[in-house]
Amino acid sequence: MKKNVLIIGAGGVAQVVAHKCAQHNDILGDLHIASRTAAKCDAIIASVHEKNAMKVQGTFTAHAVDAMDTAAVAALIRQTGAQIVINVGSSFVNMTVLEACIETGVAYMDTAIHEDPKKICEAPPWYGNYEWQRREACKAAGVTAILGVGFDPGVVNAYVRLAEEEFLDTIESIDIVDINAGSHGRWFATNFDPEINFREFTGTVYSWQKGAWQTNKMFEVGKEWDLPVVGTQKAYLTGHDEVHSLSARYPGADVRFWMGFGDHYINVFTVLKNLGLLSEKPVKTAEGQEVIPLKVVKAVLPDPASLAPDYVGKTCIGDVIRGTKDGKPAEVFLYNVADHKEAYEEVGSQGISYTAGVPPVAAAILIAKGIWDVGHMANVEELPPRPFLELLGEMGLPNRVIDASGQDRPI
Amino acid sequence: MKKNVLIIGAGGVAQVVAHKCAQHNDILGDLHIASRTAAKCDAIIASVHEKNAMKVQGTFTAHAVDAMDTAAVAALIRQTGAQIVINVGSSFVNMTVLEACIETGVAYMDTAIHEDPKKICEAPPWYGNYEWQRREACKAAGVTAILGVGFDPGVVNAYVRLAEEEFLDTIESIDIVDINAGSHGRWFATNFDPEINFREFTGTVYSWQKGAWQTNKMFEVGKEWDLPVVGTQKAYLTGHDEVHSLSARYPGADVRFWMGFGDHYINVFTVLKNLGLLSEKPVKTAEGQEVIPLKVVKAVLPDPASLAPDYVGKTCIGDVIRGTKDGKPAEVFLYNVADHKEAYEEVGSQGISYTAGVPPVAAAILIAKGIWDVGHMANVEELPPRPFLELLGEMGLPNRVIDASGQDRPI
Structure with missing residues (x-):
């Protein structure tokens, strides 16, 4: 205790x-x-x-x-x-x-x-x-x-363990899908610290497939998912913490993480990335000032904490888990739906x-x-x-x- | 002398x-x-x-x-x-x-x-x-x-004066069209100092029509022009120096300036502008550094002078001038076509x-x-x-x- x-x-x-x-x-x-x-x-x-x-x-x-x-x-x-x-x-x-x-x-x-x-x-x-x-x-x-x-990671890892214990005999693939179908009403904003948010998507995308790490580029592999409450949503293969720990426990299963992105987010991200504005390496202005571009992008974007009062809509995060049950192919989907406005009213x-x-x-x-x-x-x-x-x-x-x-x- | x-x-x-x-x-x-x-x-x-x-x-x-x-x-x-x-x-x-x-x-x-x-x-x-x-x-x-x-301004102003002297009896409208149909091969770059380039397009667009200054937003008024050599190109109503001096000499004529922009330029510009990255007002980073966003954008963009060696294609700049000749409606187009590669070979x-x-x-x-x-x-x-x-x-x-x-x- x-x-x-x-x-x-x-x-x-x-x-x-x-x-x-x-x-x-x-x-x-x-x-x-x-x-x-x-x-x-x-x-x-x-x-x-x-x-x-x-x-x-x-x-x-x-x-x-x-x-x-x-x-x-x-x-x-x-x-x-x-x-x-x-x-x-x-x-x-x-x-x-x-x-x-x-x-x-x-x-x-x-x-x-x-x-x-x-x-x-x-x-x-x-x-x-x-x-x-x-x-x-x-x-x-x-x-x-x-x-x-x-x-x-966290709840989605518990979903896999529950599927192992209660719903499936074997696990062949785990697709974690994270969709935010909410709207903050701003022209553009990140939902958490822009510096951390963009870092997630500037490098190589890693997934665990066919018993090994596979690499892709960000936004290279997209897929539409038809989900409860939030409906059909496009998500992209993304590297994420739990792909590693789950692949260690279920090495024979394919483990993939899919993050939902709207075309607008992808466009803004692509412009900033291609221009070099998401770089953490300092650049020197014509006036000789040393500046880290990503920190300036963070400075001009809305403070993520400021979005909460106007946020409406829902999130849906869940695991599509495929394998076998009683010798036959089987698929289960474990998930949660959360509401932005209800969250704000309860905890700000x-x-x-x-x-x-x-x-x-x-x-x-x-x-x-x-x-x-x-x-x-x-x-x-x-x-x-x-x-x-x-x-x-x-x-x-x-x-x-x-x-x-x-x-x-x-x- | x-x-x-x-x-x-x-x-x-x-x-x-x-x-x-x-x-x-x-x-x-x-x-x-x-x-x-x-x-x-x-x-x-x-x-x-x-x-x-x-x-x-x-x-x-x-x-x-x-x-x-x-x-x-x-x-x-x-x-x-x-x-x-x-x-x-x-x-x-x-x-x-x-x-x-x-x-x-x-x-x-x-x-x-x-x-x-x-x-x-x-x-x-x-x-x-x-x-x-x-x-x-x-x-x-x-x-x-x-x-x-x-x-x-400059040659396009002389075109109007030549039309007045040689081609038309009255001048009712002057549309200056500036198209760069060349390609520098970079993902994005401005053709001259980004600070000056973006400044041109961040404010109100002024044109002289119906005997008075008219205002629009940037990229609000677009029009396709069918031009010699460079073909059909989309250009947008833009404020420009010569609209003022020409409207002073020809106050009864509509005077408009049209700058060609590709969708890619407009997209990058729009993202940067809407995020506040074209601002000349300093922002403060989380670490407390004061930075002018536009100067950072300038620092990450290619130096315009570095584009010349790879630049290919042509520019077409000209004046569509409408009025009357011998009592009948008449239109003339005075123009120049220039070649990026030829220019580089001659003068670097x-x-x-x-x-x-x-x-x-x-x-x-x-x-x-x-x-x-x-x-x-x-x-x-x-x-x-x-x-x-x-x-x-x-x-x-x-x-x-x-x-x-x-x-x-x-x-």
Whole structure:
């Protein structure tokens, strides 16, 4: 039984995590949130109190910390007495925060793979480059470290494990499809930090097919998907964290990730990329000023957090999983539909932050209750899926399946 | 009889001016070229000598000068003994260089209207805002100042005057059409300084119709034109210098300027503009650096001078002039077709610089010979057109007319 949560980060996802932790502080205990700028944490705590989100009386305290500094994070863990750390800061801080958790013996969670700020779209094996190198250290310290426990990666990994346990006898292919059919009403905006958003799509696209890594260019392979609620949507083969961990568990299956993009997004992205404006390498202006173009693009784009109040429409994220059942070919689709406006009304963030922020809090509750407190490092597909998916349903992310017979029903 | 030429500027057009002056140095005398960076002038002079462009033995000397400093320009005029100044520097220096010419009593020429670096797309009357305010001063000093004597403005103004003198009895409309049907082979590039290029198209579009200034948005009014050599091309109503001076001389005529743009250019421009990347107002990055987005766009785009070696294809620039002849409606089209590769082989610049750079040298020769040395300020349509157009034909810019009977012939 662990309790007391330290949230690292103060962006849109951290906002959701904070609200959801508050809604379950009877289980989770004292709450803390820390980022480089304490004022951002104060604003999140203020929004929690505005919504009267604290289930029972308790503390929720803001802290300033440099999450790139392991010693500082470890000191904060000790100071707060947190036994569970939910890291939803920038992808650049995973390894330093994980190290602080190993040092202090507390549970660790994140929602995206570690990135080196100086490298873009590293080649697989992604988890192998960073997090998995600390597997033995976690085991030796008895530290529960759950990697990539947002929606994708995260819930979509649990879907595969559930299909393995309940719906299929063999798994031959896993296609994760992520569609945002919502609209923010701006001419163009990214749904999260433009610097991170564009980095995902500027390099080679990796997928796992025929037992090996395959490479494509971004927007080279597109496919229309006919999905519940959001209808027919075009998505493109994209590299994504969970392709790596799932291909490690299901090496005989094809594992592909598909991200939905409208023609407008692709056009803007293509123009910026081809002009060199998404580059992280400094250029020199005629006046001699050294500037990183991507940082200027970020500066002119709307702040993703500012989109939430006007965001309408729905997201649909799910797994098309093919294999066999009773010796016959079978296909299942496990999925969630979330609504931007409902998310904003509940926690002050749009639907994409909501789907990413609820799962780590569900995981924290499962750790607090001992169900997922496994004492080693794990990706989500290595953990029992049903308690997680059922808890998510209670917490606002209902999960459904279209089973092999075509019936659409709750999981 | 004036002689000795000082060229201000060291860009692509200055390169053409230098070569063409050298080819006529028997008439023009000593040649000088000055810009902020003397090394750029040295490179231009070196390319002149490489091509053995000097017609007779003579001097061609490079100088460094801050053209925004009237006293410095005046001192250089006195030092060089130049009696003719060809200003093909940035549009920001017109007024200071003009002032130096008035002060020293020498002839002045430029190829584009003065711009205040701090203002974008000023409202008409453009010449009235700056150059024409010095008309009286030129007259008093007996200074010949020929404004806008590139191709457009410049040659296209002479076309109208020639139509008035030789082809039509009345002029009811003047449509200047500028098509670059060439290809530089890059994904995207501007043909001259991106900062100046984009400035032209970020504001309101002004045209002179029904006896008054009319306003439109950029790319709002498009029209297909069927032209000699380059075929059917789409062009868009655009504000341009000569719309002002021609509407002052022909107030009863509609005067419109049409610039050809491909869909690709429009798309890139639209993305950059809508994102705010063409802004001259500084933005602050997340790291606190103040940056002017347009200067970063300029930094990532190809240097326009670098396009010349690979440029192929042709330009067609001309005037569709409608009115009456012998009491009947009549239409004439006066035009030039230039070839990018031929221009590069002759003077080391692409066709757009060539069409802009040859006319001021023709004008310099006409001033040297006394034909255009009028001793006051003039736009090109106020000067006798035939000597100018005939000289241009001899110098590499042949001019043709499709007359009211439909016959296509040399002017």
